[in-house]
Amino acid sequence: MPGQTQDSAATSVARPRESPLAIGVRRILRKPSSRVALFVLGVIVLVGILAPLIAPYDPAAQPDIVALKDLPPSLAHPFGTDPYSRDVLSRVIYGARLSLMIGVLATIVSLTLGVAYGAISGYAGGVVDALMMRLLDAFLSIPRLLLLLGVLVAWPRLSIGALVLFLGLTGWFGLSRIVRGQVLALKHAEFVTAARALGASRRRILGRHVLPNLVSPIVVAATLGVAHVIVLEAGLSYLGIGVPQPLASWGNIIQDGSDQIATLWWMALFPGLLMVLTVMMLNILGEALRDAYERR
Amino acid sequence: MLRYIARRLAQAAVIVVIVATITFVLIHLAPGDPFSAVMDNPNVSEKVRETLRAQYGLDRPVPEQFVKYVNSLAHGELGWSFSHDRTVREVLGRALPNTLLLMGVALVGSFSLGILIALIQVARRGSITDHALSGLTLFFFSMPDFWFAILALLAFTYWVPIFPVGGAVDPVMHEYMGFGARILDRLRHLALPAIALTLLASASVARYQRAALLDVLPADYIRTARLKGLTEREILRRHALRNALLPIISLIGLSFPALLTGAFFIEKIFAWPGMGYAVVNAIATRDYPLVVGGVIIGSIMVTVGSLLADLLYAWADPRLRSH
């Protein structure tokens, strides 16, 4: 493994014009499965962004709470309606928007923290490194869901922003360990030693030489991280401690129908299917990226 | 080796202490009052509530509560669960065997199934079977635990009601059954949650194992074996699988958090009276000690799981044995 990373590090020094990200993209586009994944994800993201234009109804409107509630799927409401007579398709479309947004934002938080923590720990070394790693071990031993339950129970009235923050705060442990490993390996790599010999500052070395080599684990972690957050958010919303009611997220819609699951099956099925599809595509993409970086 | 074990044990202990601190701090920032939860009654006065709070030490400052808590934790006591009117130890002690049973069955089941799937795939790599199984395992791997559990519950207790609904035994008749019938009753109740958790967990095992086998296959000794005239199937069984089993041990350790998380949702949805069920229900009643106790026990389970896996790995891997 260390041999491989040094290899790719060497190439990136030799060919500064093409960024590691571009290499990754070029490589995965060779595989048909990842092309499909990218396409499907693109469509879902587009649907999320264009939700106000695409959704056939206002996701929050309750047109007729007596006559139009709990309707099974039909032409007028392909995904049925919920107990408030709201159109489930429209809510699933808006849900895509919110669920993806939460996934991406929380992952950005995790990435920032994970890279910072791992880089500091790896670069500092010694006692600091040992202490930081022990703390990390402790965090890694608490299953993420349990940690989140603890947090969300403590702050029951969370805004979306806070939810994103907490999802992000609990998602960086794995990545920071990988980053630390990479930094440790790179610290003594020849080109870094060379840069140091040439009088480059610590910050410059970190920014110019070490960080670019972290792109591959970060990109992989980001892709899989978004998938993970989407699933977690849905789980928390299902337990009733995630996204608050007036808004629609995929987990939230399932929760809305959870007390009548036997009769309102469409409320669990459709948002769930879309969620599985999204997560599947993200997983395909994440693995293709990993393969692209690991196997030359 | 002994020193390695001692070091790993000390690490594990430190981890548990840190975990206890973190969870305690988090949960005690909560603004609610656990005793008002039960009162939908206009006739209950504030005085009564105050008495209840004083009785449970909730009127003490948080640092004092924490000192008390750590002290009792050191003595193996996890506090008093006021929603159950029992010690947390008793509540979790009753629930833990059920969780361990569910996780144990799912662990064995998912590794057997996962490895089997991986073997089939690798034996026929590139075939339609391989691709179909890859798709299937990816599908299960991507599925939220709770969503699959809901669908399974819907399908097999409602649409095609062949399994009983929730619980570990038939609450009405179990006490009146003979020995054999009781075992059967338990199995009937265990079946659906265990199958659900097994299917969910086997997806990642299969995917991991397939990759591990493919990594090993081009290795020199397998090429040698091929030259010796062994069939593909024999090579897989005798050489590749054996070498790919080592990573399996570490995967067991790694799969604990996911298995536990899965068990939480499965228990909640199938009303399986385990730890996850107790903790999730304690969230609604804001039973602080029970939630903290659950998080700590869960973390200990994960720590012990990875500890065991590490030790097993060290024992199995000759390169590490001399350590």
Added chain:
Amino acid sequence: MAAMRYAGLLCALFACGCVGTESSAGNAGGTLAISTGGDPDVLIPSLLQSVQAAQIADMVYDRLADIGDSLNILNDKGFTPRLADHWIWSADSLSIAFHINPNAKWHDGFPVRSSDVRFTIASTKDSALGSPAAPLLTNIDSVTTPDSATATYWFHARSPQQFYDAVYQLPIMPEHVWKDIALTGWRASDAAKRPIGSGQYRFVRWIPGAAVELAADTANYRGAPKISRLIWSIAPDFNTALTRFLSGETDFFEQLRPENIAEVRKHPELRTRQYHALLYLFAQFNLRDPANRARPHPIFGNRELRRALTMATDRATIVRSVYDTLALPALGPTVRAYPTTDPNLRQIPFDLPGARKLLDSLGWRAADTNGIRSRNGRPLQFTLSVPSTSKVRVRLAVVLQEELRKAGVKVDVEQLDFPVLVEKERKRAFDAAIGQWSTQPSPGAVRGSWGTAGSRTASGNNYGSYENPVFDAYVDSALSSFDHVQRKAYFTKAYETIIQDAPAIWLAEPIPTVGYHSRLQLVTLRPDAWWAHIPEWSIPADKRIPRDKAPASTAASPAQTPGQKTQ
């Protein structure tokens, strides 16, 4: 009168001799399995708070006398003898001497004595116990025991409901079981896990999270109940409890939702029945400013505005949407089951144009593009808090949110954990909340939940701080009237006063619907406790199913495991 009651009881005892043993039972026998949504909290009558615990305790324990099905609470009219076979009022009506039935025995064989009665009241009133029932016993000074069969209640003041206060709130507990346990240790004691009472069922076992089982007390002084075994099958949530009922695992389900009715109809062996309950739901406004209680609330301080909000709410449609036919619009802070409630109380009618006009005239005019009204730059917007654990209340809130939006009012629905919501309400730190009171047979609870007394003290339950001396005076007059007609007239005036002041939007009075297996012969479902008459329910011998025939011991019965399953 007492003599006649006694005669009736002798008959009952005689009957008990006949049906006491299983073998000769004509009608006795069978198992009633009740689906329920949670464990009982604690099986001690003076400490319990959950409905499951109340059901179980009412079977295991017994009261001195029981309230009649009419729920009359004036003097002792309609009350039937239980542990007390008769009672004598003192001339000044400040004490009542109850005579204990000499045949009454605890399930462990000890006789029930007057000292048990004294102990029950004294321990409940002791603040060290922290009993939620203590505030209900304030008019009782003490209980004395002139002899072992006579317990005399002494009251502070003459009141129309003093008999009700004495007998309804608490069943009698055995002194010999509890006297050596410190009051603070009751909850955690072993005795709490194996309750010993004198009711018609005795406790068998409680497996937390799974079941509570009771068996007929065949030696009971009131005779053996008709059904031999009661089992509460504990499910974690509504769906599981319901599915167990539908699949035949249980026989009784206590609160069907409208969407379940069709489901139940698909099963020819299942029946439903409705009854009136003592429960009402409302959207309560905080009339004081949460930031500074000395000031009125910037929005809800205005009576006309509150009236406009009620006018803008189509309560009938909301109730139809959430409950279908299983609830009626609430009348006010009361329920229809009270004999003192006039079902035709004058209401604020639904009138959306009128509400808009009223809001316009108050200076709240539609300003922004969403049609939300504002006045002096302040939008007409508030937060409606609702407990996330109650699906029905969440639904009411979300529907109400949309109703008020049509009138130009912006409502933010805030779902809170139940404890957090109650904490906010107690601190008066909320704008508006969906509330629910389950009241008692006495309409007097309204004084604590909507009267000035309950508003000023921090411990009061009048979270919205509605204060109107006229309302208070009418309620007090009603509660001190001995004459039913006069009582009803005063309550009507009190209710109409508060309805017109609109401190809340009175939303729904649910009509609970139970589901049950057709082999069960139900008796009246009492509004305050549908389970009160369970000892009189029966299962005819020719309709019994395998679980009805389970022996009273834990012996095996190979007949009923449907040996399927491939595991």
